[in-house]
Amino acid sequence: MKFRILLIALFFSSPALADPVQVAVAANFTGPVKIIAANFEKETPHQVNLSFGATGKLYAQIRNGAPFEVLLAADAKTPAKLEQEGETVSGSRFTYAIGKLVLWSPKPGTVDDQGKVLEKNDFAHLAVADPKLAPYGAAAVETLTALGLLQTIQPKFVQGENIAQTYQFVASGNAELGLITLSQVMKEGKVTEGSAWIVPAALHQPIRQDAVILNKGKDNAAARAWMDYLKSEQARMVIRSFGYDF
Amino acid sequence: MLDSDDFAAIRLTFELATVTTLLLLLLGTPLAWWLARTRSRWRGPVGAVVALPLVLPPTVLGFYLLITMGPDGPIGHLTQSLGLGLLPFTFPGLVVASFLYSLPFVVQPIQNAFEAMGERPLEMAATLRASPLDAFFTVAIPLAKPGFWTAAILGFAHTVGEFGVVLMMGGNIPGVTRVVSVQIYSRVEAMEYIQAHWLAGGMVFFSFFVLLALQIFRRDRR
Known part of the structure; x- marks a missing residue:
């Protein structure tokens, strides 16, 4: 009996210890995000699971119940649309990169x-x-x-x-x-x-890529830690080395 | 509802399927004849190559066509030296791609029909002093007619349903390489679901009736 309680306790506590955050990432950001995720796991106690896809497809998946907690989109439109549709944690949206x-x-x-x-x-x-x-x-x-x-x-x-x-x-x-x-x-x-x-940035609208926490990631501390880390100087150095701006 | 872009895509798709099917019947028939009758040791490998598009993902075919037809690829070198330019992003390029993609759907029914007929009708023709070529046109082809119909219908329908290959090497140019399946994909991606429904629903109906026609046709022959 004691053993069983221990087992149950272990089972329920393990997500809190490792609490990996499920991040959906626009395919064009694959290179930088892999490096950023590796650094994030080294520097924080949290873990990240990355899924890649075109932003439009990720959107359709999120609308249909995909288990993603954070979205790194290739545009600003999709996160804003999800926000309007009540799929996101309000106030979490920000521009993590500007494409060139x-x-x-x-x-x-x-x-x-x-x-x-x-x-x-x-x-x-x-x-x-x-x-x-x-x-x-x-x-x-x-x-x-x-x-x-x-x-x-x-x-x-x-x-x-x-x-x-x-x-x-x-x-x-x-x-x-x-x-x-x-x-x-x-x-x-x-x-x-x-x-x-x-191409000089003045010739077109800025290509903003926005990130947002989705409803499923509302109570996950790792999701917030991940968003904070994206804004850190370490992450930005990586993003810049891949030819993005802020 | 549907706009001129959609109709252009529909027209293009039928043109592509028609040209491809005619070419397949023309060139696939001798190939099917050879496969049905040869005792060469190349029969196995050639048959396998013909059947490859059945199992390969269209993206594999599209990817390799893009590379081999490109300026640094062997087919690209050939077409350029013949003064034809490069094939990707052109209608003739799509015809070549569709030809390969639908090849087994045309060759195999014809081959089966030739095999089912056996040696006897041709032997009989020979005893009546028909030359082999004469026998081929007056005996073999009429006997294999159901096979030709099946081949034509499947080849046409399969080309209409082509997507991955065109997406990989077409370049999505209106009126040149933007076929219905690609247009549907764009409509869905752009969240224009009404047009997507009209086109996609149309494809379902079209495919259903083609296959239904094929079933009825086959029953009638029996």
């Missing part, structure tokens, strides 16, 4: 550091993420509009369903150029392959 758009080619010397290659227009395809679905796609269209080039270049669009597929179109050489995220071609603080033009 980059014009990139896997070939050195194709993209100049002013992006004039867009005006020259001597390419067959420009890969962009679907502007209807992906924030980076919308930013790409805004940029071309601001440059007054949308009309001439739009017929050359090839659209990836998400930013990872867009990268694949360019990296495989099927599209000569692509408007993708800096984090996809940046390693340890610099663009190591091909040629790139980092």
Whole structure:
């Protein structure tokens, strides 16, 4: 009997000891979040379980009862929508990263550091993420509009369903150029392959990526600890090294 | 409800399925004939390659097509040296992809029909002094007709239902590579559920009636 009580006590207390937090992460943040999570587990008593997916799919899963406690979205729209729908802990939403758009080619010397290659227009395809679905796609269209080039270049669009597929179109050489995220071609603080033009932030709306605690994580101390850690200087150093801003 | 984008996608899908099915019947028939009658040791490996799209995820096919048709891939080198340019993001590229993707659905029914007919009808034709080619067109093909119908219907329907391959190498260009399945996916992702329902429900009806037609057709033949 005593043993059984002990067993029950052990069973109920174990979540409080380890209390892993379930974090759903936008696929484009995979690289930095893995490092941040490893550091977080080293520096705090908490543990993290990461699930990756496109923000739109994560949204649908959350709305249908997925066990996620925190969402790191690839946009600001989805967390705000979940907040409106009463799926989040109010006051927990904040911008953890601001993405940078980059014009990139896997070939050195194709993209100049002013992006004039867009005006020259001597390419067959420009890969962009679907502007209807992906924030980076919308930013790409805004940029071309601001440059007054949308009309001439739009017929050359090839659209990836998400930013990872867009990268694949360019990296495989099927599209000569692509408007993708800096984090996809940046390693340890610099663009190591091909040629790139980092699009000035003034040419498009900021690509804010917001995080929010979901209802399921309301009483989990690890969820709050995780959000605090995301704002820490250690986490931000990692985020910055992958080409994001704040 | 549906807008011009959706109708463009529907039209494109039927064009793609029609062109692909015709090509498959044209090129798949000799292949099925060879597979049905050869005693070559290559029969097994070739048959397995034809059947590969049945078991491979479409993303595998799409991924390798994107790489091999790209500027650094073997098919890409070939098409460029022939002056055809590159195939990804083009309608002909989709035709090539759909051809491979639906190949087993066309080759296997025709092959089965040729096998079921056996040697005898052709031997009879030979004793009546029909040349092999003559016998093929006047005896083998008419006898295998149900197989051809099954092949055409399945090849067409399977191409209409293609998604992963097109998504991987199509580039989602309106009127060129944006087929219905991709359009449905975009509508769902953009949370435009009404249009998604019309298109997706239409696909369910279409597929159901195609398969129903196939069932009735098969019963009639028996």
